[in-house]
């Protein structure tokens with residue numbers, strides 16, 4: 001066992017935008033990052049929704065430490081007001097960033113557990129001077145144990161969609177329907193590679209967030225070319241209007257426009273809306289899917305696209321001493337700041353290392369995963385999280401605590417396009433310590 005952990009790398013789980021930004025900040029601080037990425041290449045999760053256009057322009061999507069590294073490598077920044085697709089974000093920013101970071105990223109390396117060398121969760125003695133141990137499953141089926149002075153979990157939530165059934169559980173028949181392909185993944189490439197799955201079919205989209213809006217708009221485009229395509233949209237709430245978001249009041253114009261276009265399609269009858277739609281089960285009807293509901297609003301469709309949000313996979317962290325908000329599954333102090341039941345605007349105070357710390361020394365959850373089940377995360381929030389953590393790990397407490405965020409507002413206080421936000425709003429402008437900021441963000 002190594003007692004001097006300072007010689008060990010800081011391991012980052014996941015090479016998404018926040019994981020790579022963490023590596024850039026650690027590099028800038030003279031620390032040694034090692035990024036472990038499950039996918040065959042960086043940003044594998046974003047590739048999963050690569051055809052979707054982001055609602056935040058480039059100016060909010062580029063981390064400052066990453067920018068400095070890229071510019072030293074001769075990178076040309078994109079038009080800061082343009083809205084990239086997921087694929088463009090990867091091709092024009094994250095792939096060059098990975099190249100600029102040089103040899104600190106291992107792809108094909110899925111982290112399956114995090115613990116401490118030779119001691120389990122129950123042992124307290126010498127915990128903070130004992131290296132963290134990260135177990136990695138390799139592509140050939142073998143395992144590798146890697147040691148770290150600190151671990152930053154930036155593995156996102158993309159691989160864990162929320163189930164469609166009520167009570168937070170899969171409905172009877174749901175797993176089988178997904179395995180048979182009648183239920184797709186979120187954000188399929190409706191007008192791209194997966195077009196044939198949807199053209200001329202009856203498609204049901206379930207959910208009220210940004211992903212649902214994107215899929216519905218893509219389906220409407222497809223229906224213009226193939227008029228037999230039938231679009232149904234089901235939400236649990238009694239009224240769908242909250243899903244339109246801030247429209248012209250949204251500071252992110254693209255996100256506001258999304259809501260307006262959706263409203264127009266619903267009002268013109270292109271999209272058939274089903275409210276108070278609570279799924280109780282699935283049955284097969286030939287090669288179609290019968291969606292059963294609690295209030296006898298059953299529907300038979302050709303294919304169902306879920307857009308019901310995501311939740312974090314905490315199983316890989318079960319040997320660590322975590323402190324999580326019991327409802328949102330975000331770090332304890334962060335949970336109340338982002339809980340969608342109370343923060344419908346997604347207002348978030350700037351926060352960094354202190355708020356993100358756990359009883360487990362040197363371990364942090366950042367990025368999309370740090371928001372647990374809350375749907376309101378933006379990349380810029382994650383960039384500030386990892387800037388602060390890198391400063392703390394480098395011993396610069398003042399920089400770690402001087403947290404600041406500058407994000408656009410949605411222009412709505414009762415809902416957003418991010419999901420289940422339907423409670424009264426918190427004030428959108430907040431002042432915390434030495435930093436002031438307003439943010440109101442949903443994805």
Ligand SMILES: Cc1cc2nc3c(=O)[nH]c(=O)nc-3n(C[C@H](O)[C@H](O)[C@H](O)COP(=O)(O)OP(=O)(O)OC[C@H]3O[C@@H](n4cnc5c(N)ncnc54)[C@H](O)[C@@H]3O)c2cc1C
Pocket residue numbers: 013014015016017018019036037038039042043044045046049052053054055056060109110111112154155156157158159187211316366367368369377378379380382443
């Ligand atoms: C459709 C959509 C649109 C969005 N639009 C915006 C937007 O416009 N603006 C904005 O600011 N935010 C947006 N977001 C929200 C959020 O900023 C993005 O999801 C962003 O990609 C989150 O970054 P991340 O690095 O935290 O996680 P991810 O991008 O999800 O990256 C996590 C990485 O970890 C890897 N990984 C997962 N598990 C493991 C493991 N066990 N071991 C090793 N590696 C692992 C994954 O393969 C992935 O590469 C959007 C999200 C979605 C889904």
